[in-house]
Amino acid sequence: MDDCPQASSRRYRGGVLALRDRKKETLTIKERKMWEFYLPTRIIFGRGSLNRLGIEVKSLGEPILLVTGKKALRESGILDRVSRILNKEKITSVLYDRVSPEPDTEVVDRGVTFARQNRCKVVVGIGGGSAIDVAKAIAGLGLEESFASIAEYLEGKGTKRINSYGLPFIAIPTTAGTGAEVARNAVIINRNTRSKRSFRSNYLFARIAIIDPTLTVDLPQEITASTGIDTLTHLIEGYVSRKANFLTDILAIKGISLVGESLISAYNNGSDLEAREKMCLASLLGGVVLTNSGLGIAHGVSPFLGALHGIPHGVANGILLPRAIEFNLSSSIQKFKSVASALGEKIEGLTEKEAACKTLSAVERIVKELGIPQSLGEFGVKSEDLSELAKKSLTSNSTRGNPREVSYEDLLLFLKKIME
């Protein structure tokens, strides 16, 4: 088979549509006979659902630790609203507003100490994915007796695991993108090892996720774009992942169609509440999907573009996703045909390959309309940086879940393509 008409001209070994991938697809189908699905988080979804926070947190204990970013929630007035909701129920709280967009081990370690000093009984994370991830990690480690640093618990170099639930944790997202409110991992940078890794456990799931679409209407355009394309990447990578299953397939394809219906509208008109609500649903579905099916090569690389070159997670995924689709097309022709249809592409009368290729052109168009760069060129990444990026990305769980087998040489070529 030939490449899609719009595919990059550089070729992977054996061509983009390699025979070994069709063999791999057969294996994957066999592996899919047994599967698991787990989601212990109670979800409260809807406009105005933030008002439920006081009643929900009251039964869990106090004081609560409120974890958020440094200024966005203060400036938007959401923090004042949270204070009024808690005051109404006479709930005491302490604020930890030290989270920056790319959180590191230090902000988590300080947060655990702060929670202990204030004898907090519950952790509430409110904000984007970074605030929720830091809150999740603080809650998970809050009761660990021998705790010294989260670095000891991160995948890769860390050797410690948690064996029970920590402090009760409530997640309140104010962006529609990461799905962190229903995911069992927190992604944290370790500056000593120059890596960005997950702290992952079934004991990290939020007790409750409160998802109020009205909290997302004031998001700036660039955040709507980067978090929205992150959601689409979760859904597409989760849909074609080796661990995808019956339930994640249903959720992923619904989430992809919600993104197709609403992301550009939410970007162009932030106050379009219907579009915002659909993106919140898509983000939720993306979080459930990635937790149960894993991800792929784009999420294998994007954390290291963040850790080594400071490229925001969503922007990195926006650059990577078209090339990831191109790389994986041969391994999942049927699924990419379904993705194209879910994104609203007309596929009647097309061959399977032509229909699958419509996913690539649709995603490239979305990335362009969102104003996301299409290459790494403007981020100062140099060709001599690619070897370290490829080596680190090869060790990622997401890379291992990619539907098409990924070698070091494949990763180097993949990275060269996004430099162009």
Ligand SMILES: [Fe+2]
């Ligand atoms: Fe992501």
